[in-house]
Amino acid sequence: MTHLQKLGCIACLSAALVLAGCEKKFDPASGEASPAAVIETSNAGIVNVSNPEQFPAVAAESVEEPDKLSVTGSVFPDIAREVPVISLANGRVVDIRARLDDDVKKGQWLFSVQSPDISSAFDTYLKAVNDEQMNNKAWVRAQDLFEHGALSQSMLEQAEDAENDSKADLVAAEEQLKLFGVDKDHPSPVVKVYAPISGVIVGQNITDAAAAGVNLSGSATAFTIADLSSVWILCDVYENDLPKVHLGQEAEIHLDAYPNRPLTGRISDIGPVLDPSIRTAKVRIEVPNPGILRLGMFVTATFLSREKVEHAVVPASAILHLHDRDWVFVPAGGTQFRRVEVQGGDMLPGGREVILSGISPGEQVVKEVLNLEATVEAQ
DSSP states (O other), X not given: OXXXXXXXXXXHHHHHHHHHTTOEEEETTTTEEEEOOEEEOSSTTEEEESOGGXXXXXXXXXXXXXXXXXXXEEEEEOGGGEEEEEOOXXXXXXXXXXXXXXXXXXTOEEEEEEOHHHHXXXXXXXXXXXXXXHHHHHHHHHHHHHHTTOSOHHHHHHHHHHHHHHHHHHHHHHHHHHHXXXXXXXXXXXXXXXXXXXXXXXXXXXXXXXXESHHHXXXXXXXXXXXXXXXXXXXXXXXXXXXXXXXXXEEEEXXXXXXXXXXXXXXXXXXXXXXXXXXXXXXXXXXXXXXXXXXXXXXXXXXXXXXXXXXXXXXXXXXXXXXXXEEEEEEOSTTEEEEEXXXXXXXXXXXXXXXXXXXXXXXXXXXXXXXXXHHHHHO
């Protein structure tokens, strides 16, 4: 007998022990009870018993409820709630007031940059102030001369144009200082950068004394702040299950870390492209975060279909839980029983359990199935 054949016999014998349990029948010759006879068969999952009446069967009941689809997913930030913290000034980081994973508030001082751009911008501003003052005096003088007939119309217009250009340059220089965050009345070569929103720092690209600004560091983004008050859960849904989901559909979210705190979200997007290797589409669920969802967490999302589906219902004692799988035994004719794998669902009052797949309503199942481990230990 090969190794595989031996394993098949062991599986059949284990199933037979579950049916046989510890019950015994009376032997008149010895006056003692003898074990119920179990006969192995060549069909996997099929056992013969000499006394099938010891294992009464009941018909599976029926219940209608929304069909369920459970998929796994991970927590991601909502990209619309992610904001980069940038340094428009190129220079060297001289002070960092926040770190990766810190909670920050809008307007909080995050870091400081010492930049030659500030000195250049302030120099441009001072020159713009001087030019505007000089051109303004020339404009006033040109008006006076024109009124006394000592200046032509074209010369007056040239003076007016020069004054307007000077004002424009001055406004631009002031805006440049504001863009860098510099107070024109109290200039400093060190500029402070503040948090644009409240949230959690999920990315950090700078350190003390490092370069800042796109021209020096290659990226203007120093930090990335994410508002995690609402997050995304991205799930993989198989191609065959896509008809069961739709935009706006509610999903119940279960966390391994907090099994007693289910959350509720809604589908906001169903990916238009399938993964060619595993034939799944990305389904995005938006979930308000009560503070327990962390980026990267694994979750289970359960969707309820719009239409109700008929499912079988059996006594909970008819289900054998073995190696993270559920089984029932159904009569196979005569003295034979067949082991059938099923998918269990919700528990119902009266010690009953919904069967999502494996058997149909009205199908006969063995009412009492002893726990396999306890049965083996009793033998």
